[in-house]
Amino acid sequence: GAKANGRNCTRLFDPNDPQSSDESEHIAALLKIAIDQKLVSLVYQPIRNVASGRVDAVEALMRLKMLDGTAVPPSLFIPIAERTGAILDLGRWAIRTVCQELLANDHVPVVSVNVSPIQLRSPGFAASVAAILGETGVAGGRLALEITEGLDMEMHSDILRCISDLKTLGIRIWLDDFGTGFAGLSWLRLIDFDTVKIDRSFLHDCDAPRGKAMLKDIIGLVRNRGPKILVEGVETEEQLALMRQFRIDQVQGFHVGRPAPARNFRPATPGSTRPGRVEPA
Numbered sequence: 001g002a003k004a005n006g007r008n009c010t011r012l013f014d015p016n017d018p019q020s021s022d023e024s025e026h027i028a029a030l031l032k033i034a035i036d037q038k039l040v041s042l043v044y045q046p047i048r049n050v051a052s053g054r055v056d057a058v059e060a061l062m063r064l065k066m067l068d069g070t071a072v073p074p075s076l077f078i079p080i081a082e083r084t085g086a087i088l089d090l091g092r093w094a095i096r097t098v099c100q101e102l103l104a105n106d107h108v109p110v111v112s113v114n115v116s117p118i119q120l121r122s123p124g125f126a127a128s129v130a131a132i133l134g135e136t137g138v139a140g141g142r143l144a145l146e147i148t149e150g151l152d153m154e155m156h157s158d159i160l161r162c163i164s165d166l167k168t169l170g171i172r173i174w175l176d177d178f179g180t181g182f183a184g185l186s187w188l189r190l191i192d193f194d195t196v197k198i199d200r201s202f203l204h205d206c207d208a209p210r211g212k213a214m215l216k217d218i219i220g221l222v223r224n225r226g227p228k229i230l231v232e233g234v235e236t237e238e239q240l241a242l243m244r245q246f247r248i249d250q251v252q253g254f255h256v257g258r259p260a261p262a263r264n265f266r267p268a269t270p271g272s273t274r275p276g277r278v279e280p281a
């Protein structure tokens, strides 16, 4: 399956190993033709509102396959796309595709798309998103952009300006993987995020008192700043129960649903499913 292939790719990739730099160059070349050759696609993972029990958003996740059909995991190809600049075209493609295949015709209220700091720093990014919304007739309020807190996410004034332009379009700005880097706290201080996604690593030991206390403190810290809180990587009923107890706004993870193609999020008969009631198949 894709997972096993993903593991193979990850094991093959070692920047110090000459053979792996071949692999990396192969992927860099693949990324240049990926859109034309339809080697990239998007899958969508449901996000559940804890209070209502409804799927009220989905996250778009990029998939890449080689010419022979082998899946390449995002953990491998995204860093290469960022290094080569291919992320700029791929990122615009992803936003356009989300608007075309889900937001323009269907009933998922909000779709979130991951964006790299490289995109936020590139001139004209907000304008290109505005153009896509205009072409596809999608309201900005239905799009969320997820920014990952990373070590390389320095406090560029370009990024802050870009985020403020995106917010003017009504686009929601989410902070992804909160708690995994050192930059998260600074970002939380500077940017008015609509939602903060707590990284799934905090769920690993949340059944032990120390882990549970840690998660509780992180939630309190974020909540006091005002954004909604989403916890990633919810895999069990016990974890979901804890999220209810902690009054988490939204959850995402294998317990809610796995990433799936757009068709799984479309109502069977047009008009048969009301907004906010779409359930993944």
Ligand code: C2E
Binding pocket: 045, 060, 061, 062, 063, 073, 074, 075, 078, 094, 113, 114, 115, 116, 146, 148, 176, 177, 200, 232, 233, 234, 235, 252, 253, 254, 255, 259
């Ligand atoms: P992310 O944005 O934090 O996405 C969540 C990742 O966790 C996804 O992996 C998803 O399949 C996985 N996941 C979701 N629920 C669970 C769970 O319950 N348990 C476990 N073990 N995993 C879960 P995926 O699709 O491999 O993506 C990895 C990362 O690649 C993403 O992390 C994101 O940072 C990046 N990525 C994916 N698509 C894009 C994209 O279109 N653009 C950019 N810039 N980055 C992307």
Ligand code: MG
Binding pocket: 059, 114, 146, 176
């Ligand atoms: Mg994400």
Ligand code: MG
Binding pocket: 176, 177, 197, 232
């Ligand atoms: Mg995440």
Ligand code: MG
Binding pocket: 177, 199, 200, 232
């Ligand atoms: Mg994550």
